[in-house]
Amino acid sequence: MSTLTDPDLVLSIQSGRSDAEAALYQRYAAKVFYLALRESRSRHDAEDVRAETFLRVLQAIRANSLRQPEALAPFILGTTRNVLRELFERRKQAQVPAENAQEPIVISHEDYFLDREVRDAIGRTIAKLKPRDRDVLRMHFYEELSTEEIAGRSGIAPERVRLVKSRALKRFREFYGRLAEKPKLPSVDTKRREGTTSL
Amino acid sequence: MMHSQIEAEEIIEKYVRNELGPEERKAFEEHFFSCDDCFHRLEETERFVAGIRDAARRALLSADETSGQPEKHLSWWSPAFAATAFAALILAVASSWLYFVQMPKLRGQLAELATQARAAEQSRDALKHQLGASLRAEGNVPLAMLETTRDVQAPPIETIVPADAVRIILWIDVVPGRYQVYRLQIFGADANPIATIDHLRRNSYNALAASVPAEQLQPGDFRIRLSGEEPAPASLVAEYRLRIRRP
Numbered sequence: 001m002s003t004l005t006d007p008d009l010v011l012s013i014q015s016g017r018s019d020a021e022a023a024l025y026q027r028y029a030a031k032v033f034y035l036a037l038r039e040s041r042s043r044h045d046a047e048d049v050r051a052e053t054f055l056r057v058l059q060a061i062r063a064n065s066l067r068q069p070e071a072l073a074p075f076i077l078g079t080t081r082n083v084l085r086e087l088f089e090r091r092k093q094a095q096v097p098a099e100n101a102q103e104p105i106v107i108s109h110e111d112y113f114l115d116r117e118v119r120d121a122i123g124r125t126i127a128k129l130k131p132r133d134r135d136v137l138r139m140h141f142y143e144e145l146s147t148e149e150i151a152g153r154s155g156i157a158p159e160r161v162r163l164v165k166s167r168a169l170k171r172f173r174e175f176y177g178r179l180a181e182k183p184k185l186p187s188v189d190t191k192r193r194e195g196t197t198s199l
Numbered sequence: 200m201m202h203s204q205i206e207a208e209e210i211i212e213k214y215v216r217n218e219l220g221p222e223e224r225k226a227f228e229e230h231f232f233s234c235d236d237c238f239h240r241l242e243e244t245e246r247f248v249a250g251i252r253d254a255a256r257r258a259l260l261s262a263d264e265t266s267g268q269p270e271k272h273l274s275w276w277s278p279a280f281a282a283t284a285f286a287a288l289i290l291a292v293a294s295s296w297l298y299f300v301q302m303p304k305l306r307g308q309l310a311e312l313a314t315q316a317r318a319a320e321q322s323r324d325a326l327k328h329q330l331g332a333s334l335r336a337e338g339n340v341p342l343a344m345l346e347t348t349r350d351v352q353a354p355p356i357e358t359i360v361p362a363d364a365v366r367i368i369l370w371i372d373v374v375p376g377r378y379q380v381y382r383l384q385i386f387g388a389d390a391n392p393i394a395t396i397d398h399l400r401r402n403s404y405n406a407l408a409a410s411v412p413a414e415q416l417q418p419g420d421f422r423i424r425l426s427g428e429e430p431a432p433a434s435l436v437a438e439y440r441l442r443i444r445r446p
Contacts, residue, residue, distance in 0.1 A: 031232050034242070073233040110215075110249035113242070122250030126259055134260045141248050142255035144216075165212070172247045 010069035013061045025054055028073070032080050038109045039084050049087060053080045121175035125168055132156075136164045200230040205237065211244050341413075342368045345423060345439040355420055355440035362445060364413040371407045371425060371439070378427030378436065383409050386422045393421065397428070418443045 004012065004023065012020030029050060036049035056079050060066050066075055126134060136154065139145045140161070151158040205211060205227070213219050214227050231238040254260050343358040360367055369383065381399040386392055393416075396409045407425070423439040 028232070030242075031238055034238075035228065074229055077229060077232045110245060110252070113246045113249040114253055118246045118250045119253065122247070122254050123259065125250075126254060131261075137251050138255045138260035141216075141251040142260070162209070168251075169244065169247050172250070173243055176243070176246065 006072035007069035010061055010066060010072060013058065014064065021058060024058070028076050029054070032076065034109075035077075035080055036084060037112055040087060041109055043112065045087055049080065049083045052083045056083070117176060117179040121172050121179055124175045125171045128171055129164075129168060133164045133168065136161055137168055140165065200226045202237070205230070211237070211241050212248075214241070215244050215248050340364065340366055340368055342370055343441055345369055345371045345441065347437045347439065355442040357442045357444055359444050359446050360413055360416070360418075366410045367413050367416050367443075369407075369409045369411060369423065369441075371409075371437075373401055373405060373407055373425075373436075375401070375405055376427070376436075378429065380427075380429035381407055381436065382426050382428050382433070383407070384424045384426070385411065385415070386424070388420045388422075390422070416441075416443050418445050 004020070009020050009024050009027075013024065032053050033046050033050045036046035036053075037043060040046050040049060053076065057076055060075070060079075066072065068075075129137070132154065136150055136156075139150045139153065140147070145153070147158045147161045150156075150161050154161075200210070210219070210223070210227055214224060219227065231241055251260070341358055341360045341364050343356060345356060358367070371383075373381070379400060383396040383399060384392065385394045394411055396411070399407045399409060402408055419442070421441045421443065423441055425436045425439070426433055427436050
């Protein structure tokens with residue numbers, strides 16, 4: 001079922017196959033959750049957005065409201081954005097900022113990606129770097145300096161800054177890939193959580 | 200949005216860092232919703248950036264005072280300087296040890312050896328002088344062959360003694376008899392005793408050889424008496440007449 005194209009998935013759902021709905025969820029849940037988390041900065045709200053988005057998408061597919069099945073991905077994205085917009089309007093009306101929303105609250109969506117494996121892989125990556133390359137990464141990702149600003153301050157070419165970043169990222173991928181292979185780490189919350197809205 | 204554009208313009212990193220404009224951000228979101236590969240790379244980049252920022256907060260990406268300064272050569276300069284400094288330190292320690300410890304010790308040994316060498320040289324010169332004198336005396340030693348005669352009118356045996364002679368050898372052929380040890384007495388012309396030589400024994404030529412200082416035998420006539428001493432009793436064996444002349 002996972003190998004079906006989006007139009008085939010739409011047809012399968014319209015024909016009443018529940019495994020096709022599960023496959024649809026498996027294919028897009030992580031993306032919806034990521035975007036919702038990034039925008040709402042609240043894990044709880046992101047889970048709600050994900051549930052509401054899939055509810056609306058499935059209802060639309062079942063009701064044959066999806067005019068272009070090959071445009072399923074843009075349709076899901078659009079639906080996610082609509083749900084998020086409604087969330088922000090509710091927050092605005094209730095004047096409840098994300099920081100005061102129900103737990104769990106994340107200050108930044110990137111905290112969601114920070115776990116033990118990431119810290120371990122980053123530590124191994126840093127250990128392989130020269131001090132100057134560590135400075136480059138710190139200035140770029142922590143001090144928020146641009147490539148050109150780093151090049152000017154460090155006296156190195158902008159191409160060198162890009163090379164340092166790409167090499168460090170490549171090393172991180174390798175280390176993280178090895179760590180993630182041991183117990184297979186789930187991607188961004190692709191599983192349904194108990195207590196969330198059922199589809 | 201094309202993959203080449205995403206790669207060349209670092210779209211994923213810019214999206215993570217919120218550096219894209221509204222249109223670019225919307226376009227990229229539409230792309231990764233349809234592209235599993237780009238979404239996977241987006242997740243990796245999110246983890247990487249989150250990890251790097253976390254490491255910076257925990258001072259794992261240590262910022263030292265030189266971080267904002269150009270440091271093109273620091274990577275090789277530091278170990279090169281350390282190696283040079285270490286070599287210089289070793290050289291300084293070795294030089295100090297040689298100069299303050301070994302050199303005085305060697306100077307003392309050298310002075311001692313020089314003193315010994317001077318003493319040996321002086322000793323050698325003295326020996327050389329003595330040897331030279333001895334060799335010169337041996338080379339020029341005059342020999343007086345003493346012989347007995349029944350003719351009382353016969354002239355005495357003449358021996359020409361060089362002016363620089365140190366000793367004179369008196370050579371007497373002796374017929375083997377009962378005596379093994381002899382005495383030789385030298386008298387001047389006025390019968391005054393000049394020298395006595397005891398404990399003479401025959402040599403391999405059955406002769407007696409007595410060495411007498413040349414200064415005791417000045418030019419003139421001498422009477423020499425040879426007597427047997429051992430085994431006793433002693434008795435006169437022969438008398439000789441000797442005349443010393445200068446050349």
